Amino acid sequence: xxxxxxxxxxxxxxGPQGVGQPDGKQPGGEQPGGKKGAGRVxxxxxxxxxxxxIVAGVGWFVKNRQSTxxxxxxxGAAKPVIAVSARTTDSDYYVQWLNGVKKEAARIGATLKxxxxxxxxxxxxxxxxxxxxxxxxxxxxxxxxEGIEPxxxxxxxxxxxxxxxxxxxxxxxxxxxxxxDEKLSKLATDRLVKDTDGKATVIYAYVAGFAPLxxxxxxxxxxxxxxxxxxxxxxxxxxxxxxxxxxxxxVKASLQAHPDTTVVFAPYDExxxxxxxxxxxxxxxxxxxxxxxxxxxADIAVLGxxxxxxxxTATTDPSxxxxxxxxxxxxxxxxxxxxxxxxxxxxxxxxxxxxxxxISSVSQLVKYFPSLVTDDISPVAEAK
Numbered sequence: 001x002x003x004x005x006x007x008x009x010x011x012x013x014x015g016p017q018g019v020g021q022p023d024g025k026q027p028g029g030e031q032p033g034g035k036k037g038a039g040r041v042x043x044x045x046x047x048x049x050x051x052x053x054i055v056a057g058v059g060w061f062v063k064n065r066q067s068t069x070x071x072x073x074x075x076g077a078a079k080p081v082i083a084v085s086a087r088t089t090d091s092d093y094y095v096q097w098l099n100g101v102k103k104e105a106a107r108i109g110a111t112l113k114x115x116x117x118x119x120x121x122x123x124x125x126x127x128x129x130x131x132x133x134x135x136x137x138x139x140x141x142x143x144x145x146e147g148i149e150p151x152x153x154x155x156x157x158x159x160x161x162x163x164x165x166x167x168x169x170x171x172x173x174x175x176x177x178x179x180x181d182e183k184l185s186k187l188a189t190d191r192l193v194k195d196t197d198g199k200a201t202v203i204y205a206y207v208a209g210f211a212p213l214x215x216x217x218x219x220x221x222x223x224x225x226x227x228x229x230x231x232x233x234x235x236x237x238x239x240x241x242x243x244x245x246x247x248x249x250x251v252k253a254s255l256q257a258h259p260d261t262t263v264v265f266a267p268y269d270e271x272x273x274x275x276x277x278x279x280x281x282x283x284x285x286x287x288x289x290x291x292x293x294x295x296x297x298a299d300i301a302v303l304g305x306x307x308x309x310x311x312x313t314a315t316t317d318p319s320x321x322x323x324x325x326x327x328x329x330x331x332x333x334x335x336x337x338x339x340x341x342x343x344x345x346x347x348x349x350x351x352x353x354x355x356x357x358x359i360s361s362v363s364q365l366v367k368y369f370p371s372l373v374t375d376d377i378s379p380v381a382e383a384k
Contacts, residue, residue, distance in 0.1 A: 083131035092296030100322025109383025137333030161332035181215035247274030
């Protein structure tokens with residue numbers, strides 16, 4: 001037993017020399033209070049101080065970050081996130097539509113989360129599910145087919161507004177944005193009937209199951225009933241990642257099978273480009289005319305060629321339609337969109353007008369057709 005007044009070093013009684021061996025050394029090496037022991041003490045103390053400093057520093061950093069985040073949340077309104085589910089972006093029209101979405105989103109202060117299914121309908125179904133899990137302010141669906149409806153319903157059930165652009169959505173809670181496809185088809189077919197005096201042998205390009213094409217097809221069916229002199233001799237068309245090229249091959253085969261053909265009605269610009277290619281390759285320019293729908297910069301180049309078989313197109317500005325669609329989704333996210341069917345009016349553009357005015361892009365086209373810009377539809381003020 002030791003006296004309570006006996007000094008200790010590192011808890012070992014006996015003063016500086018410690019106990020255990022006559023020379024004051026511990027078995028097996030230096031005593032705790034010796035040279036190595038002192039180094040260990042210093043190292044331990046330093047390590048503890050370093051750890052404390054790190055902990056204190058991390059605590060300060062986290063606290064500061066939390067304060068900053070809180071300040072950002074109170075001093076500046078967060079940009080609403082809008083999820084965009086695109087079936088595809090593989091054609092000029094879709095590219096320009098998406099560019100319109102992006103540009104307008106930046107103007108009105110919306111953050112975009114874009115999903116591109118690359119033409120895979122199953123992938124678009126999954127994309128809408130992913131978008132719903134994100135819990136955005138709204139979901140904008142581009143050219144969705146019937147298979148998306150169950151997941152659209154789930155989004156709507158979760159309280160997320162859904163806006164469909166040219167999409168097959170039957171749920172009455174969803175909002176529809178379209179190009180007024182009936183008017184597009186009527187503009188083109190009215191001119192077709194006028195130019196041919198109601199008598200033409202026609203190859204028709206159409207694929208069922210796509211909302212805009214189905215709407216345009218209804219008009220075409222009524223045109224044929226009202227004009228017995230309009231004879232449809234073949235139907236062609238395919239929608240995939242090489243629509244124009246495969247449509248060209250189909251139109252070429254049909255033209256060879258029906259040499260009396262005078263018109264190709266192609267109510268989609270990829271169809272119209274393919275049809276134009278077929279007519280030119282068979283040397284039928286001047287004999288067979290192409291009547292189309294939709295436009296892009298690439299389409300204008302085709303329409304603008306001297307003696308182009310593609311003589312006119314009924315169209316909207318795809319960039320403007322994209323802007324209308326994202327504004328509608330933005331308003332829906334804020335609970336301000338009351339109109340369930342948003343229609344963008346079209347215009348009829350002839351190849352002759354394009355050549356006469358030396359128009360080479362859609363941005364130039366809208367200067368001659370100002371009605372293609374519809375800022376008054378689903379208006380949203382610029383973000384401050």
